[in-house]
Amino acid sequence: MSRKTDEYFKNVPMKSYDLIKEGLIVFGVVSVLIIVLAIIFSSPDYPTVRAKQIATYEPISYLQTFTDILLGKSEISNYGPPYDNDVKNTQSLFGIAPAKILGTTIPINAVNDFVIDPLTRLAVIDKNVQTSLDQFKNASSQQRQVWIDNYSKALDNATAVNGKVQIVNGDYGPLPVMMNGLLLLGRSGLLEGALQKNESPYDFYNLNYTKPLLLFQGKVYHSVAKSLNMLGEDWGIANETGNYPGAWWLWPYAFFYQIPSVSTSPNGDLEVGLIMIGLFLVLLFLPVIPILNKIPKWVKVYRIIWRDWYKR
Amino acid sequence: MNLTRKTQEVIRDNMSMEDALPTKMPIYVNSFAYIFGVITLSALGFVVITGIILAAFGPQWYHFSNAGHFVNSLHFWGVEVFFSALLAHLITKFFMAAWRDGRWKTWVIGMFAFALSIFEAYTGYLSQTNWDSQWIAVQAKDAMNALGIGGFFNTMNTGQILTLHVAVIPLILVAFVFIHLIVVRSDGPVKPLEKKDSGRKK
Numbered sequence: 218m219s220r221k222t223d224e225y226f227k228n229v230p231m232k233s234y235d236l237i238k239e240g241l242i243v244f245g246v247v248s249v250l251i252i253v254l255a256i257i258f259s260s261p262d263y264p265t266v267r268a269k270q271i272a273t274y275e276p277i278s279y280l281q282t283f284t285d286i287l288l289g290k291s292e293i294s295n296y297g298p299p300y301d302n303d304v305k306n307t308q309s310l311f312g313i314a315p316a317k318i319l320g321t322t323i324p325i326n327a328v329n330d331f332v333i334d335p336l337t338r339l340a341v342i343d344k345n346v347q348t349s350l351d352q353f354k355n356a357s358s359q360q361r362q363v364w365i366d367n368y369s370k371a372l373d374n375a376t377a378v379n380g381k382v383q384i385v386n387g388d389y390g391p392l393p394v395m396m397n398g399l400l401l402l403g404r405s406g407l408l409e410g411a412l413q414k415n416e417s418p419y420d421f422y423n424l425n426y427t428k429p430l431l432l433f434q435g436k437v438y439h440s441v442a443k444s445l446n447m448l449g450e451d452w453g454i455a456n457e458t459g460n461y462p463g464a465w466w467l468w469p470y471a472f473f474y475q476i477p478s479v480s481t482s483p484n485g486d487l488e489v490g491l492i493m494i495g496l497f498l499v500l501l502f503l504p505v506i507p508i509l510n511k512i513p514k515w516v517k518v519y520r521i522i523w524r525d526w527y528k529r
Numbered sequence: 530m531n532l533t534r535k536t537q538e539v540i541r542d543n544m545s546m547e548d549a550l551p552t553k554m555p556i557y558v559n560s561f562a563y564i565f566g567v568i569t570l571s572a573l574g575f576v577v578i579t580g581i582i583l584a585a586f587g588p589q590w591y592h593f594s595n596a597g598h599f600v601n602s603l604h605f606w607g608v609e610v611f612f613s614a615l616l617a618h619l620i621t622k623f624f625m626a627a628w629r630d631g632r633w634k635t636w637v638i639g640m641f642a643f644a645l646s647i648f649e650a651y652t653g654y655l656s657q658t659n660w661d662s663q664w665i666a667v668q669a670k671d672a673m674n675a676l677g678i679g680g681f682f683n684t685m686n687t688g689q690i691l692t693l694h695v696a697v698i699p700l701i702l703v704a705f706v707f708i709h710l711i712v713v714r715s716d717g718p719v720k721p722l723e724k725k726d727s728g729r730k731k
C-alpha cells in the first residue's frame with residue numbers, strides 16, 4: 218500500500234477482499250432489481266397539452282387566455298425580469314432582487330408575441346383578419362380598451378355550441394374576427410408554431426418552447442394539473458402523473474412551500490430557494506460545524522454499524 | 530522543479546495498486562453501511578447506460594416505440610434506486626462521522642455529486658417532452674427567476690435543457706464521482722469511532 222495508507226492501517230487487522238467481484242455482484246443485483254421494477258411498474262408518459270385540444274374542447278378558456286393578455290392581467294403580463302422590465306412584482310429579500318441582476322434576457326411582449334404576431338401570420342391567408350388587425354392597430358388606446366373590456370365581459374357569459382363560441386352582440390370592434398382567427402389557428406394545430414416563429418435568420422431550427430409554454434401556463438395548465446393532483450398544494454413538482462414516486466428527493470424543497478407564511482408570501486420562491494441553498498451549505502460544511510458534527514457520537518448508530526468490531 | 534517527478538511522488542505517496550484495487554480490507558469493513566455507496570455507483574452506471582441508449586435514438590423515440598418505452602422505464606427506475614441508495618449512503622456516512630481523519634474532502638466532493646444529481650434529475654424531468662415536462666417547466670421557472678438563475682437557465686428552452694441533461698451535467702457528475710472514488714480509495718475506509726469500553730488502543 219502507499220505510504221499514507223500503510224501508516225493509517227498500522228495495527229489494524231486485515232481480511233481478504235475482492236473489490237471487483239463485490240462490485241460485479243452488486244451491479245448484477247441492482248440491475249435485476251431495476252429491470253423487475255421497470256417490468257412491473259413501467260413509467261409515466263402523459264401526453265402534452267396542446268393548443269389544438271384547448272381550442273377544441275375548452276374554447277372559452279382558450280379565448281380567455283388571450284383576453285387576459287389584452288387586459289394585461291395574465292400571468293406573463295408585467296412579470297418582470299427576465300421577461301420584461303417591470304420590476305414591481307419582482308421577488309426580493311432585504312432589498313436585494315437577484316432577478317434584476319441580469320435583467321431582461323428573454324424579452325416577452327405579451328400582446329405582440331401572443332396576439333398580434335400569430336394573427337399577422339394568419340392575415341397572409343385571411344384578408345378579414347388583416348382588415349381587423351389594421352383596425353385594431355390604428356385605433357386609439359382608449360378605443361381598444363373599450364372593445365377589450367366589452368368583449369371580455371361578454372366572453373364570461375358566452376356559451377360554446379359545437380365548438381363555436383356564441384357571444385351576445387355588442388361593441389367589440391375588430392375583436393370577434395381576431396379572436397375567431399386565434400381560435401381557428403389553435404384548432405388547426407398551428408398556434409405553437411406561429412408563436413415560436415420569429416424573424417431571426419436561424420429560425421428554421423427551433424428548440425426553444427418558451428413562448429408556447431408561457432401562453433397557457435395559467436388557468437389552463439392549472440386545471441389540467443388539478444385533475445392530475447399535481448398542484449403546488451399537492452406538493453407540486455415533486456409529484457408526477459399517476460401513482461409514481463416522482464422526484465421524492467425534492468420533498469424537503471416542496472415542504473417549505475406548505476408553510477402558510479411562505480406560500481402566501483410574494484417572495485416565497487426566493488425565500489424557499491435561499492433556505493435550500495442554506496441547507497445545502499449546512500450539509501456541505503457539516504464536518505466542521507460544531508454541535509452538528511457531534512451528533513453521530515451522541516446518537517450512537519455507529520455502534521450498530523460497527524458492532525462486530527466493538528464485540529472483539 | 531521537475532513536474533513529472535513531483536507528480537510521480539504524489540501518486541506514489543497516495544495511491545498504490547493495492548489502494549486502487551484492494552485485495553485486503555480492514556476487518557471493521559464488515560457492515561451493511563458499506564454497501565450503499567456501491568449500490569449508488571451501480572445504479573448510476575445503469576442510468577448512464579440506459580441514458581446513452583435513449584439519447585442515441587433521440588429525445589422523442591420512447592413515446593412511439595415499445596422498446597423505447599421500456600428503456601425509459603429502466604432509466605426511470607434506475608434513478609429511483611439511485612436516489613434511494615444515495616440517501617442511505619449519505620445518512621450512514623453521517624452516522625459513521627465518516628469525514629474524520631481528513632475525509633472531509635470525500636464528504637465535500639460527495640455533497641457536490643449529490644447537488645449535481647438533483648440538477649441532473651431536474652433537467653431529466655424537463656427533457657421528457659410530455660405533460661410533466663410542460664408543467665414542471667412553467668412551475669419551476671418562477672423559482673429560477675426569483676433566484677436570478679432564470680436569466681440564463683431557461684427551463685422552457687428545451688434545446689438548452691436537453692444538452693445540459695445528456696452531456697454537460699452527466700460529464701461533470703461522473704467526474705465528481707470519479708474523484709470521490711479516487712479519494713475514497715486513496716484514504717481507505719475510515720476507522721470506527723472510539724468507544725471507551727472497547728479497549729481499542731489508538
Ligand code: HEM
Binds near residue numbers: 565632637640717
Ligand atoms: C453520486 C453519488 C455518490 C456515489 C456514486 C458514491 C460512491 C461511494 C462509494 C462507492 C464509496 C465507498 C464505499 C462506501 O464506503 O460506501 C463511497 C464512500 C464515501 N462516500 Fe460516497 N458516493 C456518492 C455520494 C456521496 C455523498 C452525497 C456523500 C456525503 C455527503 C458521500 C460521502 C462518502 C464518504 C464520507 C465516504 C468514505 C467512507 C469511509 O471512509 O468509510 N458520498 N462513496
